[in-house]
Amino acid sequence: MKTGVAKLGLFAAIAFLVAGPVLAGETTGLTDNSIKIGVMGPFSGNASSYSKAEIGLMAYFKMVNDEGGVAGRKLVAVPADTACDPAKGIAAAKKLIYQDKVFMLQGNSCSGVAVAIKREVVKAGLPWIVAHAVSDTISTPTVKNIFHGVPTGNTNGEAMAAFVLSKPGTKRVAIVEHPNDWAHSYTNPARAYLKAHGVDPVLDLTMERGATDATAQVLKLRQAKPDFIIAALYEAETAIFLRDMKKYGLNTPVMGTAGTDLQDTLKRVGDLDTVKNYHVLHPYVDNLDGPRMKKWSKMIHKYYPKQDLTNFSYISIGSGIALVKALKAVGPDLTRSKLIAALDNIRGLHTGVLSAPITWTPKDHRGVKGSAVAGFVDGKPTILKAWGTPYE
Amino acid sequence: MFLQLTLSGVSQGALYALVALSLTVIYRSTSIVNFGHGDFVMAGAFLAYVLVIGLGVAYLPASIIAIVAMFLLGVAFSRGLIRPIRGGPHIGLALMSIAFGFTLRGIAATVWGRDVLPMPRVFNIDPIIIGPVLITGNALFTIGIVAVLLAAFFTLLHLTDIGKMVQAVHQSERGARLIGINVGRFHDFSWGVGAALGAVGGILIAPVSLLHPDLGAGFLIKGFAAMTLGGFGSLGGAVVAGLLLGVVEQYAGAYIDTAMIDITPYLLIIIVLAVRPLGLFGRKVVVKV
Numbered sequence: 001m002k003t004g005v006a007k008l009g010l011f012a013a014i015a016f017l018v019a020g021p022v023l024a025g026e027t028t029g030l031t032d033n034s035i036k037i038g039v040m041g042p043f044s045g046n047a048s049s050y051s052k053a054e055i056g057l058m059a060y061f062k063m064v065n066d067e068g069g070v071a072g073r074k075l076v077a078v079p080a081d082t083a084c085d086p087a088k089g090i091a092a093a094k095k096l097i098y099q100d101k102v103f104m105l106q107g108n109s110c111s112g113v114a115v116a117i118k119r120e121v122v123k124a125g126l127p128w129i130v131a132h133a134v135s136d137t138i139s140t141p142t143v144k145n146i147f148h149g150v151p152t153g154n155t156n157g158e159a160m161a162a163f164v165l166s167k168p169g170t171k172r173v174a175i176v177e178h179p180n181d182w183a184h185s186y187t188n189p190a191r192a193y194l195k196a197h198g199v200d201p202v203l204d205l206t207m208e209r210g211a212t213d214a215t216a217q218v219l220k221l222r223q224a225k226p227d228f229i230i231a232a233l234y235e236a237e238t239a240i241f242l243r244d245m246k247k248y249g250l251n252t253p254v255m256g257t258a259g260t261d262l263q264d265t266l267k268r269v270g271d272l273d274t275v276k277n278y279h280v281l282h283p284y285v286d287n288l289d290g291p292r293m294k295k296w297s298k299m300i301h302k303y304y305p306k307q308d309l310t311n312f313s314y315i316s317i318g319s320g321i322a323l324v325k326a327l328k329a330v331g332p333d334l335t336r337s338k339l340i341a342a343l344d345n346i347r348g349l350h351t352g353v354l355s356a357p358i359t360w361t362p363k364d365h366r367g368v369k370g371s372a373v374a375g376f377v378d379g380k381p382t383i384l385k386a387w388g389t390p391y392e
Numbered sequence: 393m394f395l396q397l398t399l400s401g402v403s404q405g406a407l408y409a410l411v412a413l414s415l416t417v418i419y420r421s422t423s424i425v426n427f428g429h430g431d432f433v434m435a436g437a438f439l440a441y442v443l444v445i446g447l448g449v450a451y452l453p454a455s456i457i458a459i460v461a462m463f464l465l466g467v468a469f470s471r472g473l474i475r476p477i478r479g480g481p482h483i484g485l486a487l488m489s490i491a492f493g494f495t496l497r498g499i500a501a502t503v504w505g506r507d508v509l510p511m512p513r514v515f516n517i518d519p520i521i522i523g524p525v526l527i528t529g530n531a532l533f534t535i536g537i538v539a540v541l542l543a544a545f546f547t548l549l550h551l552t553d554i555g556k557m558v559q560a561v562h563q564s565e566r567g568a569r570l571i572g573i574n575v576g577r578f579h580d581f582s583w584g585v586g587a588a589l590g591a592v593g594g595i596l597i598a599p600v601s602l603l604h605p606d607l608g609a610g611f612l613i614k615g616f617a618a619m620t621l622g623g624f625g626s627l628g629g630a631v632v633a634g635l636l637l638g639v640v641e642q643y644a645g646a647y648i649d650t651a652m653i654d655i656t657p658y659l660l661i662i663i664v665l666a667v668r669p670l671g672l673f674g675r676k677v678v679v680k681v
Contacts (some may be wrong), residue, residue, distance in 0.1 A: 050679040205650040212601035215400040216645025219393050236508040236602045268510045
């Protein structure tokens, strides 16, 4: 009997020791009037232009605070610089989790960094909403506390192929890409989507980074006569490819990645005729200078007046809106577990900034399952849902 | 397709030839391989960009100002940074040129960021179409400039006293000093000419490649490749090899695989050097005493 009581006591002590820190962790970073949120981003270094995404997110937090906060609490962003470097990213994540003791994480622009810190975040168990990096491996297979709040690489590749096939009569598709992981992250899911719909690429071509001429590619494409070309190329190479297409009289429509911007491409090539057949993934509800994006531009400039706005500036705001919705659903009695449960319950949330809604379920944390496309229609940049169908 | 590929290859190769020509001029005059030359090319292009786009200067005067400014920069680089370490090991000179190049690149990245900027064409005329073949005004102009520069430097180095001075300095700086040549000033002038030629390259390359701080890096590699293939120090060799590389790239991309475009020139170099270690036009130096 004595032995049984001793065992029970020992079990209770172990259970307390194990559960104690977890219970304490449930409210780490919370006070009665604030929620500490770690915002990691490449605020310095070569990729610092990506950090505009985190700046947009922090502007949104400030706007929410000015409107009274959520359930009596202000959203306090604690920025941490990753410099788009995995080693620095791990250090930043550890600092936020163990030193700054944040309640949750949101942000992160570089997939390499996000993948590197994933293990640390899984171990710590705090909620993390990935608000910019696109690699599917961050949120797939599903991990309880990691949510993807932007279209992932697979989603983007599938959206490209879906748009290509939405053009009536498209049977012959060619692919031009850089021989690197970035390009493959778009083209592999696009290929799989095409194959699932009975289309095999008629031509697979590569264009090296830094190439300044695309004559060989364009002449081969001219012979293959594709109905559509998928081009996973960086900004400079896209401009060179489109320029050489025009030079050699190839008028086939081209579908580009989210790595290029329609209007910037127009500026680079210098004439509308060269880009009139070019389309790019566009994750937003409107053109960046369109009426539906004005609200967000004004918001960022209110809190960061000197910010130049780019395609990256708005990408994280949608996931911020999803967070606020979940926090409101939980109410004042907030814990990490309750927030995770509320995030798992977000369904079809139209954020007014992202072109596709956010849906998270306990089994699938890839929240954004589509993307609009931007292209020129009658010479004007237009957001499209499918070929010839404007986004509404 | 074959004719178009050949013409396009010649046009692309002319840009490689231009970079190889400037590298060769510096090498023939100073015996230094300028590893920072790609950034001289980039700096020349950015200077022209500032003048044309920023200040609204017409293309021709803007190009002349950029070329003169780069000449002065080359002279200053030689006078201030190369001369003091001239007597040291060759690796120090090479590293100095790399460091200076990266400094120029860093300045460009700080001022203009990593954005890819459009550079207007030298001649904004429609492409010329002859039967199945098409060539742009820019390409014709580039090929013409390379031909003129090759003729000018060939004349200068082979038919004038300046050429003899270059030869003398290249063979023995001490000997050159003994016959009254101011070697230091001669080197400064040569660096100036090399940098000015880099600017010419940048002004012609930027409309093709678009403008960004890393613009010169790829062309430097191709320039080195052409210089090696043609034979170190050979002006004609650099130009012929540059054109050859451009054409081979096009043939490989069209007839083998587009993935071969960047590899084939280097395979060609391996083959040529295995057969002719001094390159296509390289000659053994025989010094008569």
